Amino acid sequence: MSGNGAVWGRVRSRLRAFPDRLAACGAEAAAYGRCVQASMAPGGRLRKDLCAQEFEALRSCFVAAAKKTLTGGR
């Protein structure tokens, strides 16, 4: 497919930016994590989209951080 690894290089560089953007969204990530962890308590049951709200907050923060790094210049 890609002989020179251009696609792979792009995907990897995008993935490499993930940790920084996640670091910028520490509070939302912690909230999501707490929600998932709470479902593990006795009596709770983890199912799809149980913490959808928290995840949406995390995701929008993440996307905002991505836009900032893209436009804010490197």
Add this chain to the structure above:
Amino acid sequence: MRLQAASPLEMLRLTRFPPQWRRPPAAGVPAKNVGFRKVASGVSSLGSASPRSLNIFDRDLKRKQKNWAARQPERIKFDYLKEEVGSRIADRVYDIARDFPLALDVGCGRGYIAQHLNKETVGKFFQTDIAENALKNALEMEIPTVSVLADEEFLPFRENTFDLVVSSLSLHWVNDLPRALEQIHYVLKPDGVFIGAVFGGDTLYELRCSLQLAETEREGGFSPHVSPFTAVNDLGHLLGRAGFNTLTVDTDEIQVNYPGMFELMEDLQGMGESNCAWHRKALLHRDTMLAAAAVYREMYGNEDGSVPATYQIYYMIGWKYHDSQARPAKRGSATVSFGELGKINDVMSQGKKSQ
């Protein structure tokens, strides 16, 4: 070494595992053979239709992953775990009050064990691995070595050849572990010893749990991302079945802290330890990865923001039978009773006097 599938029907059956969803080039492997790929596997050899010839791992892919990892420009920075386990195995070799003229390293990688041993203990070292790049980029060592490209399940050596066989962190990718251990037993000389290290069941349990929870919450179900490891009791049984005597299995836990889940996954890939199970899901959604990283940090994170990853290592030592080895005494041959345990000092000094 490759085995073609025994018949076209078998080839069809084995490629039912998603052929069109090959792991995306993100694995760093040129996807030249996307689509119908050749099935290279340890499918039961003609004659012995053994039910135990499992086919969990794609050995071809594992070879490519190891080749890729050994070719990386920064491969040294991923060596830390294998170096550490290699040095602990070398410690165990030194603990044995013997020297070994001829030794074999099964699944050697770039030679993590050999570089900790010296010429007095091991005379000559055979290094085998399935990845040629690992053998080509081997680390410096003072012992004379011979590199052989071989699969752990098909060792190309005669019976009773080696005084010592070592294996560090490579047997957990083998499909037919009983057979691999039998092969090791076969190539050992009588009174030879095998010292191996494999990953244990608790390895990367944080990663496994975080991915499982995140996938359940995001996608409604989950698929395994961390390989199945051998349980410690099974190890003992396997070694016994392969014919080893005087078994020792002990366990060790190494905890490494990472800045986050993504760095951990990158390091695992750099070590050549990416998933290669046939039933793996080829795609990990970015949302799921993000969710898993958040869960990982919240559930397991340290105070300083880093996250730990646990590597549980099982070390096993087994000997090949030889007449000179100590054997359990016959029933009824006891000369002292357990009741005299309190007076054991007297008993022992009496024994010494009579000698």
